[in-house]
Amino acid sequence: MGMTLTEKILAVHAGVDHVKPGDLINACVDVALGNDITAPIAIDQFNQSGAKKVFDKDRVILVPDHFVPNKDIKSAMQAKILRDFARAHNLTYFYDAGEMGVEHALLPEKGLVLPGDLVIGADSHTCTYGGLGAFATGVGSTDLAAAMVTGEVWLKVPESIKFIFKGKLSKWVEAKDLILYTIGKIGVDGALYQAMEFTGEAIEQMGMAGRLTMANMAIEAGAKNGIFVPDAVTEAYVKNRAVRKYTFYESDPDAEYVKVFEFDCKNIEPQVAFPHLPENVRGISDVGEVVIDQVVIGSCTNGRIEDMRTAAQIIKGHKVAGGIRLIVIPATPYVYRTALNEGLFEIFLDAGAVISPPTCGPCLGGHMGILARGERAVATTNRNFVGRMGHPESEVYLASPSVAAASAVLGKIGGPDQLQ
Amino acid sequence: MKVTGKVWKFGNDIDTDLIIPARYLNTSEPAELAKHCMEDADPEFAEKVSPSDIIVADKNFGCGSSREHAPIAIKAAGVSCVIAKSFARIFYRNAFNMGLPILECEDADRFETGDSLSVNFDTGIITHMKTGTTYHSRPIPNFMQELVQSGGLMKYIQKKIPKNPRL
Numbered sequence: 275m276g277m278t279l280t281e282k283i284l285a286v287h288a289g290v291d292h293v294k295p296g297d298l299i300n301a302c303v304d305v306a307l308g309n310d311i312t313a314p315i316a317i318d319q320f321n322q323s324g325a326k327k328v329f330d331k332d333r334v335i336l337v338p339d340h341f342v343p344n345k346d347i348k349s350a351m352q353a354k355i356l357r358d359f360a361r362a363h364n365l366t367y368f369y370d371a372g373e374m375g376v377e378h379a380l381l382p383e384k385g386l387v388l389p390g391d392l393v394i395g396a397d398s399h400t401c402t403y404g405g406l407g408a409f410a411t412g413v414g415s416t417d418l419a420a421a422m423v424t425g426e427v428w429l430k431v432p433e434s435i436k437f438i439f440k441g442k443l444s445k446w447v448e449a450k451d452l453i454l455y456t457i458g459k460i461g462v463d464g465a466l467y468q469a470m471e472f473t474g475e476a477i478e479q480m481g482m483a484g485r486l487t488m489a490n491m492a493i494e495a496g497a498k499n500g501i502f503v504p505d506a507v508t509e510a511y512v513k514n515r516a517v518r519k520y521t522f523y524e525s526d527p528d529a530e531y532v533k534v535f536e537f538d539c540k541n542i543e544p545q546v547a548f549p550h551l552p553e554n555v556r557g558i559s560d561v562g563e564v565v566i567d568q569v570v571i572g573s574c575t576n577g578r579i580e581d582m583r584t585a586a587q588i589i590k591g592h593k594v595a596g597g598i599r600l601i602v603i604p605a606t607p608y609v610y611r612t613a614l615n616e617g618l619f620e621i622f623l624d625a626g627a628v629i630s631p632p633t634c635g636p637c638l639g640g641h642m643g644i645l646a647r648g649e650r651a652v653a654t655t656n657r658n659f660v661g662r663m664g665h666p667e668s669e670v671y672l673a674s675p676s677v678a679a680a681s682a683v684l685g686k687i688g689g690p691d692q693l694q
Numbered sequence: 695m696k697v698t699g700k701v702w703k704f705g706n707d708i709d710t711d712l713i714i715p716a717r718y719l720n721t722s723e724p725a726e727l728a729k730h731c732m733e734d735a736d737p738e739f740a741e742k743v744s745p746s747d748i749i750v751a752d753k754n755f756g757c758g759s760s761r762e763h764a765p766i767a768i769k770a771a772g773v774s775c776v777i778a779k780s781f782a783r784i785f786y787r788n789a790f791n792m793g794l795p796i797l798e799c800e801d802a803d804r805f806e807t808g809d810s811l812s813v814n815f816d817t818g819i820i821t822h823m824k825t826g827t828t829y830h831s832r833p834i835p836n837f838m839q840e841l842v843q844s845g846g847l848m849k850y851i852q853k854k855i856p857k858n859p860r861l
Contacts, residue, residue: 398759414761414791414792423851428837463753466754466783493758639717640717640719657758661712664717666715666733
């Protein structure tokens with residue numbers, strides 16, 4: 275029996291010829307990642323274990339992206355734990371304010387996570403790197419601590435589900451819409467413990483930013499990982515940034531999938547996930563009248579330069595509607611600088627937006643755009659759980675950068691076609 | 695090992711933001727996190743819960759973030775175990791890794807807030823104290839049992855590779 279892309283990567287990292295779903299393996303990790311929320315607990319466990327040094331100072335990566343620049347004294351103490359640890363262990367890749375970006379946008383951009391890698395991160399959206407053809411999955415702080423010591427992680431080989439996206443995307447339909455549509459079809463536990471493999475014509479034509487967006491939200495369907503077969507698009511993205519060698523794997527023709535879904539892209543319009551679960555998805559034509567207070571464009575899902583360009587293209591020449599706060603958050607210093615150089619900031623500022631430094635910020639209700647009771651936001655982020663962006667009685671609607679940008683101008687949820 | 699406790703019932707897809715909202719994640723202090731356990735699902739939960747009580751939920755408990763603060767908050771609130779129809783995978787790992795017992799039980803929807811349950815972790819049998827009815831939970835995989843018996847993942851790796859010079 276052949277193997278899927280996911281199974282091949284796991285087999286290689288476990289040092290065996292073949293794995294099948296359900297096998298428990300102990301695998302080597304290429305990268306172990308932590309942030310300012312999860313790493314403090316991992317560092318405490320690391321220190322308690324008596325370990326003297328990390329397994330590889332080039333492969334333990336810390337990014338304090340959630341609350342840095344420190345939002346309060348408590349978070350400052352957390353971030354300091356990372357700073358002190360990074361210095362003490364001479365970590366090669368520690369990104370503090372100024373160099374820091376949202377971790378899952380930053381690591382691919384820096385060439386630190388690569389095709390064929392096995393990556394674990396103490397952050398659920400670590401699955402983003404599947405966009406590069408890597409096996410990447412989120413774990414907790416204790417798993418991170420163990421990997422920091424041993425360079426290994428135990429994993430159960432997941433079953434795989436294949437998603438085939440046929441045809442071409444309609445106007446204003448983006449990668450975000452495909453993944454929201456998929457989650458709407460299978461539910462927030464529709465891929466629980468499983469691998470989601472994305473294929474088809476629309477995927478082959480998709481750029482790296484879109485693939486990262488889709489893999490990013492695999493966790494919102496409960497998946498262990500999301501993954502794309504690496505190709506010429508992948509090669510073009512990684513070749514000049516890779517810090518190590520990388521390997522392309524592809525699924526065998528006789529690989530086994532527990533389910534196969536086929537979606538025809540011509541039936542997919544821009545999507546909006548209503549509160550309070552990412553599966554509560556409606557097409558933009560079924561949204562109705564939803565008046566909003568805030569729009570957030572950013573995050574590990576949609577904070578890349580391509581997303582900034584899309585949003586700016588729609589906002590150009592318009593003003594943000596009265597009473598709406600538009601918060602634009604370039605995900606990394608590179609995205610920030612590029613958006614500035616390309617004149618995108620001019621467009622956002624002219625429209626009345628506020629531009630934030632790179633941070634996870636409001637996505638998880640941290641800072642930089644918290645909602646009051648009863649307020650509503652459209653966000654290009656990944657979760658719309660109760661209280662996710664602030665008050666437990668506030669609401670988050672998930673959408674693409676195009677829909678978010680158009681909604682900021684309209685003052686209510688709508689697509690770019692509704693703009694005059 | 696056996697525990698007996700009173701049920702606090704929750705629904706489907708109880709996410710990690712409901713278990714411990716991110717606005718409290720500027721600390722990882724268990725006692726501090728326990729004060730806000732389940733706050734956005736039931737604002738009085740932390741005050742009402744008593745030691746050894748049991749959280750019961752439907753499907754996909756713990757979905758969302760990888761924050762280990764979620765099982766830490768539940769454990770520090772005094773909850774003895776969580777029973778659900780299914781768990782999100784990162785929460786499942788985290789619970790075992792930091793020593794919060796959790797059980798997958800198809801019949802979780804039969805229990806209501808206020809019920810008294812007795813749970814035997816060795817057999818996986820859950821007994822409804824009032825009716826005497828017994829329910830089976832899914833057996834815990836051998837590897838996970840080994841993890842629990844070792845005292846969590848960090849103890850397990852220390853035991854497993856005693857010759858590793860890094861330890």
